[in-house]
Amino acid sequence: MKLNYHKQNFFKNTYCVFKAVDLELLTDKRPNFTSKSGSKYFYTDEGVYRISSHWGRAATCRWRLQTDDSTARNGAKAGFANWTSFYKDNDVEKLYFIQKSEFTHKYEYFHRNEPSYTTAYILRTAAETRKVLQQLKTITTETKWAKYIPHDDLEDLRNYLINGLITTNKKLPELRRSYND
Template sequence: MTKLNFHKQNFFKNTYCIFKAVDLQWIQDKTPDFTSRSGSQYFYTNDGVYRFSSHWGRAATCRWRLQTETSTFQNGAKVGFAKWTDFYKDNEVEKLYFVKKSEFTHKYEYFHKNEPSYKDEYVLRTAGDTRKVLRQLKTITTETKWAKYIPHDDLEDVRNYLINGLITSNKTLPELRRDYNS
């Protein structure tokens, strides 16, 4: 499969991207090349795009996340930069996404199969199936009441088994629970 080349005329149509947070100074005193109806501002460069926005995640037909450590923002808005090569096609029907623990946030997040961090051990899923797995992972990692239905001696061992199974197999959560002690 050939990678689509994204640029200022098409990056905003059905794409996935992780923007890296940058300091507000990168866009200060610059005029945006485009301002969306929701107020997000875009500044184009030869290498990529700066986005100044108060909302990240779903943006129209796109899945755009902001990777940030900084608290630099203005009225709740933050600036992110993405290279044109950081954009990947997105849709609801193809198996484009995998789940792994982010080295950056240390939480389970979804990533695109064309990202360099993809490994064959990860199961690819559609966007809807990926959201379902992420909800299950959140429950497994933040709650304990689910564990009373699985005979075990070590909660962390059960968690790790279920998490690994959800990320690297097509087994459902009920199947993994049944298989734990067998």
Template sequence: MQKNFRPSPNSFKNTFCIFNEVLIDEINGLKIQFESKAGSAYYYTEEGMYRQSNHWGRLANSKWRLIALDPETDSKYKIGFAKWTSFFPDNNGDRLYYIEADLLNNTVTYQHKNNSAYDNKAILRTTFETTKRIKQIRNLQQLTSWAKYFDYDDIQELRTQIINELIFTQKTLEDIKREI
């Protein structure tokens, strides 16, 4: 029997959170405790929140990301779960985010500094700075036209060097390219 648990209202406003996709079995027997105008359903437990939705990412004044069980699935509605301890404060002015790049799979994302995996090596940035750097990294990952100006045999090695500089230093992309 589910208790009528109510989270703190601050769990939703100006937060960053990563939800992990779960199967529908996990919400069987739970009662919807809130339904948004956009059609998302919320189920609260003492441990955390289940959210069933067809949209993830930037939500009003929060950034909620879903790690899908199968990113290739066609299902639009997904159910995610996050512990209450996974909700971190978010705002545009503070340096709250660091960047992670997967150089093998050519992906890049951002994480919150309160994430237990943060090792204090990547530079913390504001939301705007993080977004700008991610865009630069994605261009480096997806395009090759930028490399024609360099005398380099191994484009992947060059790409890795530039991306690491973007993540671990305050140098601008222009300064990094100039130094190479």
């Protein structure tokens, strides 16, 4: 069952990806709420605008901002999310899957209730997801790990490991061993 989020509950244990907006949209507006850390919130019938210098973990929430640096001023960035874009978050349920973001072209985590989820992706807890994301970062940005795996094509090896990590429950050592099988 999907919870209905609104201005009184969206900030309690939720996951959301906010879309970047120009700070100028909110210049003349008074925030409905300002947090202790200085984040400003502006409520609408459709959703919420947030101006903040910190994204990612926000209190009990996982909120990410899809942005490029051109939308920032003095470190503060503005984003908007529809109320329907908020999903429940906790550390015990398998709520997250990993895929390559169409926006950043990096591997990121997403909530199972997002429209892009398919059963091809493995669901994991937040802690398991963080571990796999760290492994993916190493695989995609470094090469020294590859010298321990016999291969003729680094990109083929990378693709094999990445696909295995995001679509199976196999651990990285098992995937490494099975590459040449």
